[in-house]
Amino acid sequence: MKHLLSAADLSYEDAISVLDTAKQLASATEQGVGKLPPLRGRTVVNLFYEDSTRTRISFEAAAKRLSADVINFSAKGSSVSKGESLKDTALTLEAMGADAVVIRHNSSGAPHRLANAGWISGGVVNAGDGTHEHPTQALLDAYTLRNHLRGGEGDLKDVNVTIVGDVLHSRVARSNVLLLNTLGAKVRLVSPPTLLPYGVEDWDCEVSYDLDASLEGSDAVMMLRVQRERMNAAYFPNSHEYSNRYGLNVTRMNRLSETAIVMHPGPMNRGMEISADVADSQRSVIVEQVANGVSVRMAVLYLMLGGSESM
């Protein structure tokens, strides 16, 4: 694995290898090993053009637990705010000897450009680009699903995953549809028609406008965040109506099968797409997703940087 730009880049074997590696790394952490040695002497740059708490911290923790040197670069307060281009920033990082660049960017395709323009020789990890993809989120979701529904082994064959909310602007949904299909799961998107992307009928999943009709038979329900800036943009009449039709509350949660889990990539709008009592319930695995995120990102960095250069 040289780069991780899209969940579609991962073959079935690649995806299983990331999940299995994450499992061993998580077990090392559970057994009290705070720091592992394989990335000693490697430099990982976190290049964040967009605000992010959990993803950046998660990548930073992952790289540090593998003994890599970490350089955090955020657009705010850097030469980017003085108008430096992605290219010049990339050339600077190359000159500093970055072995991998983890990039979050508000433009879809920025990681692809960074990986393929010949500016840097290291690997590139997409940590979320515009409304395009967020492959490590999909991997941590798959890891969480596998832990709860498949005993932490194998793939996700015939697991029914329902993804609810703003699919149009969601890089999490796109990456999840791709990866979950690779792993054999069955995905259903539930969203108001205005929040479905153009061309969604060609995606490898079912699409529905009706949450209530989609609850039974779901093994997992993944709620997407409704971004505040969308609330006034006429995608839906008002937040109350959205919450009524597409929010996950206790009544709806109780209609799920007994083993079904509730997921959310965070940050949550409590009371909007998910009610507070659902978010804090036994079925909610939201805090676990965050912990799993570190293990999965460790696995990605280990597989990219833990061996020889020529992969």
Next chain:
Amino acid sequence: MTHDFEPQGHTVLDSSDISRALTRLAHEIVERTQGASNLTLMGIPTRGAFLATRLGQKISEIQGNPISVGAIDITMYRDDLRSRPARALLPTTIPPEGIEGRLVILVDDVLFSGRTIRAALDALSEHGRPELVQLAVLVDRGHRELPIRADYVGKNLPTSRTEKVQVNLVEHDGIDEVRIVRES
């Protein structure tokens, strides 16, 4: 009829040889450790872990008390990580008693350069400070590159560097045997 013409190599230990060697190792361990109650066997995956389990059973039959057995993966502690694409990680299982202050015996199938054992000592130190660490191997084939030796050896097997010692175990390979294979 020399084995040079056999592409799959030739068998040097069969199933009953392996079983006898392990029984002898178990007795040696009991004798040298004087039935110590803080004994922990740590196998190096893949095959060392199976051997540790078998040895643990044999020792506990001799001593009449259960033996603590675990596994320690050394992949991330290897000194040749950069020479190949990233390797798959294998399970590490530290027994509930831990390894702090214990008499730890590392168990592996083949002792060759000694580099695996060096890595295992590093990996072990992340989990605590044993009172004593010893090494038991099924086969010692020589050609050491580090100042490391085994305390318990199932079989000393003089080999050439162009040969490969292949240990197969029922748990992993469906058959118990040790073969010498010429590397192509």
